[in-house]
Amino acid sequence: MMLAPSFILLFALTLYPLIFAVRNAFFYWNLQTSPTPQMFVGLDNFKNAFTFTPFMASLRNTLxxxxxxxxIEITIGMFIALALSAKMPYLTFVRALLIMPTTIAPIIVGFMFRYMYWDVTGLIPWIAKTLHIPEPGAGYLGSTGTALPAILLADIWQWTPFFAIVLYAAIVSVDSEMIEAARVDGAGGIRVVWSIILPTIKPVMVVIVLLQFMKLFNIFDLVYVLTRGGPGDSTMTLSYSLFQQGLVNFNIGVAAAMTIMIVAILNILVFIYTKFVMKGAKLS
Known part of the structure; x- marks a missing residue:
């Protein structure tokens, strides 16, 4: 009986939405024409998800x-973590500064970068002009070649410090005697990092990579604020495409089918990762 509230919450937040999606994936249902599912259509919603939505483009952009x-985030985060572990000055202040971006809601980060990309008074166009870097004709968010990197830059700014802080905590937990012994044996800084630090913190790295992958696979906020999936389908992601079908076009049947496919794809990728990468890390 003590577990009953937990099971009720699990059912309400996880199982019921999944059952709802599975059931409606096989029915034609558009909220603009009917408040309830109208007719059984079999696999037509899955076919329509490929035919009438940019599903493959969304999958490509999401990946x-x-x-x-x-x-990029784990690479830069590792360099920052190594710098922090070298007992740099004002360490407490730097750590506090690093944690700040992760405390900001992604949608607020999106608005911050939207103003930074504005071609009139934006910081990024100003830097580009100062360095004599040509700006895209339609702006950074309006050009197919720069819109996706612009979204990536916003996410990298927010979440690289997260990697840095977590990796720093893992690095300082490495046995200092092992490092000192390696230095006595003549190992240089790069050798110490490659042979001692990285193998020791690998379990931490594979876990935070998995968590960040699942977050990025479901990215929505930055796309919604910065580009709305445009120009064209160049920044359309699976989550934003699902939002358009379900909450803009009210095509619940197709949205439910897309939900099933997205969950299946994510679970397959996570299974492959846990099977080959996390198993190799010997997580306890």
Missing amino acids: LIAFIGII
């Missing part, structure tokens, strides 16, 4: 954001 974002 690009997830993989490129993680690679």
